[in-house]
Ligand code: PEP
């Protein structure tokens with residue numbers, strides 16, 4: 001008989017942590033904790049296979065499931081000393097979702113399930129605490145109605161608020177047992193009113209309702225969005241965990257909390273967390289009461305006057321500390337744990353590898369490797385390359401004057417400035433129109449994921465360091481200040497007010513997630529410091545990396561940043577970018593407007609010294625590292641003015657008539673410029689352009705050598721060839737220029753000539769092209785454009801539905817389309833190597849900085865990847881991980 005349910009509790013479990021795919025992360029870890037002998041409330045996990053079955057069979061369950069659930073319930077009850085549904089001694093349970101990957105977009109927890117009008121009486125009697133029992137029941141009605149029955153929780157909050165106002169109460173704790181009884185009656189009446197049927201009084205019906213809601217939540221829009229953003233396949237499914245309730249709200253010796261074995265913001269090796277005495281799970285994260293520190297050291301540092309768990313519950317603290325140490329050693333990673341203390345007894349409710357900032361993840365990985373808990377290779381594998389982005393971005397200049405509006409909690413590090421928006425749709429709209437924004441909310445919920453993505457930073461007025469906003473922002477690497485309690489947000493008016501100062505939607509603020517400060521206006525930022533653990537981990541990564549990492553750079557600034565970030569050369573210098581600056585554009589335009597070759601040569605002669613100086617400087621900065629320079633690529637019309645005003649201005653500055661300028665611009669107009677007069681086609685039609693560039697390269701190399709003493713070996717790259725003949729024609733003029741410069745100067749510059757492979761035909765004819773090309777650089781931007789027939793510039797309008805419908809796994813301009821474009825690359829490599837076995841193979845499209853694409857590059861054996869300077873560290877790490885992954889498979 002198929003097994004759909006796995007039990008745990010009482011120091012044993014049917015599952016274990018390796019069964020994550022089947023039991024989900026939460027279920028597998030509960031089983032593992034039970035196996036480790038830690039105190040875990042007994043319960044069971046309904047497997048992810050049931051979820052798959054549920055969706056494959058018209059939302060029905062396997063026939064054996066009910067009996068297996070009943071048996072597991074009975075067993076859990078036996079261990080806990082209760083019976084599910086029993087009116088005198090009821091077992092109460094929690095029901096929680098739990099997929100393979102942690103998914104904040106999924107169903108919330110349902111606690112206290114099994115409470116009914118009659119079982120609540122038993123709970124009151126057995127606990128000797130009416131207030132606790134009725135409070136638990138009303139919480140259950142509210143939670144269950146909201147999560148399972150889809151009744152808006154505000155309806156219940158309104159009832160409670162009105163009641164409190166009438167009674168003159170300010171806190172929930174002011175309500176007595178009798179008060180909560182009144183609330184229960186009112187809540188049930190509300191459910192009847194909204195749903196037209198009573199709140200379910202049969203515990204079994206409650207349980208199946210909750211199980212159905214968990215499986216149903218796998219396909220809710222929040223979960224679907226989250227999966228799309230995190231690349232989690234829908235086929236994984238979720239498990240359901242049903243577990244005996246333990247209560248943290250049974251008085252002063254009861255508590256509930258969350259903790260990390262290391263500090264998730266800094267990575268410091270210290271127990272870190274928050275707890276609340278006499279509270280239930282959701283109270284800690286809800287941010288309504290301010291949580292207390294777990295350790296005394298943290299309490300002192302925070303300057304809190306509320307006792308730490310270490311002093312308030314010293315014995316439980318000691319046991320908890322042992323459990324946390326055991327768990328970290330066992331999992332060999334920082335753990336994020338939930339626990340409850342019920343009248344002095346510790347219960348572990350969850351453990352998982354904790355989410356952390358990039359900074360913390362580096363420190364934790366390096367320290368764990370140094371302590372011998374993990375290997376250096378594991379440390380390298382542990383860091384998400386994309387998360388390094390957080391460390392590579394600016395922080396606030398400490399010398400800058402800060403007009404601090406308010407200080408909240410430093411929930412996610414880094415700093416960002418932008419205009420205030422008060423909801424996620426406005427954040428998306430701002431981003432779509434190219435404006436940077438800061439999302440300001442009282443608190444965030446999973447519905448705000450898209451807004452958080454679209455904004456530069458997040459500010460919330462409620463919630464602690466473990467609030468939704470804090471956790472999600474850290475995961476996304478966005479700065480976040482949470483719990484800025486003195487800020488009043490008025491959504492209707494579109495304002496936020498702090499200390500008498502009011503800001504409107506659109507006003508600029510800066511959030512500093514490292515200090516918790518919110519600052520008026522934009523502020524000077526500093527470049528990141530790349531030493532310490534970052535440098536250590538990068539060194540380890542470089543030690544295992546096979547592929548080279550170069551940068552796409554053309555300006556001296558870019559080249560310097562690239563070197564600082566560890567680039568081993570320039571993989572693509574787009575010379576056209578050098579044509580726009582200062583007075584160069586004037587000479588470029590003169591060249592384009594020239595009526596004949598002589599006119600063009602005259603204008604090019606003006607450009608020559610400028611280009612030569614550009615190249616000389618680049619060679620100098622790169623001091624002997626390879627520099628790959630691409631000949632002019634874009635269609636010439638890109639250099640001409642387009643609007644009437646621009647045309648008038650340029651005509652005056654060039655001393656030509658507006659008509660002439662306009663008519664040349666219209667001559668150069670193309671319907672498909674990206675498939676038009678560009679790339680090597682320019683060099684073939686106007687050889688004098690390539691000649692000037694080749695001369696500038698050779699003369700620049702000689703100049704740089706004179707200054708630095710190091711000989712550079714320029715790589716000269718021809719763009720957009722579809723066959724050997726084009727390359728041969730251009731190569732001939734480069735070779736001729738090399739000879740000419742040698743004759744003129746007596747200096748011989750070593751150089752190589754290669755080509756971009758960025759058209760499908762070039763991949764197919766790579767064997768022939770490699771007869772002439774000394775290297776290939778795959779231009780996967782154009783290869784994606786031409787391979788899929790999708791315009792690089794116009795794809796945004798339809799790529800959304802294409803990825804949403806699964807036609808494309810992801811944006812092919814971000815992550816290489818391995819099946820199609822990837823195969824073209826593989827064909828290009830195989831055929832190129834046939835005629836030139838040692839051919840140097842690079843990639844310089846955007847994919848060169850994308851970790852998933854870099855993995856592909858390693859697999860197919862490229863020599864190097866080249867990407868934008870800021871992505872160089874990401875590429876170095878991703879290349880190391882790819883090398884380790886490929887090695888472990890072979
Ligand atoms: C490419 O096409 O991948 C490439 C690097 O060239 P560009 O983006 O300049 O067209």
Ligand code: MG
Nearest residue numbers: 758779781782
């Ligand atoms: Mg290209």
